[in-house]
Amino acid sequence: MKSIHRTASGRKAKELRAEARAWRNEARKIRAAAPMLEPAARLREEEAQRLEGEALEALKEARLEAVTIYLGDVEKTTAKGTKTYRYYFASWKVGDRVVNKYIGSPRKMTPEEATAKARELKRQDLGLRPEGEN
CATH class of the missing domain: 1.10.287 (Helix Hairpins)
Structure with a gap:
């Protein structure tokens, strides 16, 4: 491994x-x-x-x-014009492919919380038990 x-x-x-x-x-x-x-x-x-x-x-x-957390810009176009929003995203490798997941808004969570959420998503993606269970 x-x-x-x-x-x-x-x-x-x-x-x-x-x-x-x-x-x-x-x-x-x-x-x-x-x-x-x-x-x-x-x-x-x-x-x-x-x-x-x-x-x-x-x-x-x-x-x-081994999870990469980054801020991504997303542009939304409305009748009033375009607005750019920033969101946390996470990426990791599973075999030969790269998985990218939306984590959340930086207004609602800290980078540490985003990292914890990304690790939990990766744990679920890999089919492992949640952290509290044995």
Whole structure:
């Protein structure tokens, strides 16, 4: 699983995978040096597996964080003339296609609220559970 943008969760996953790799290397060195220390090597392998699991969870979260929020201008033509309105939009990739969604008016929400709403829309689009559910 690969994330498009650099996110905090993506960086965390990268660090966890590097740490797991270090634990696996240490286990390999222990096995090569002294086969009688197999239990110690096994403990290191278990720790590496636990870290890999955490890294996968962090990558799932990074996938949700990889959303671009932007302000788009929309022109509306009426009998009195044209008027330009600004709206929040979000875009993200699903497979090979880019999904663009309307988020809302900047008058009614802050950029943080727009980001939260975009992540929730992406979560629904990907078929994941809402954030509060387990």
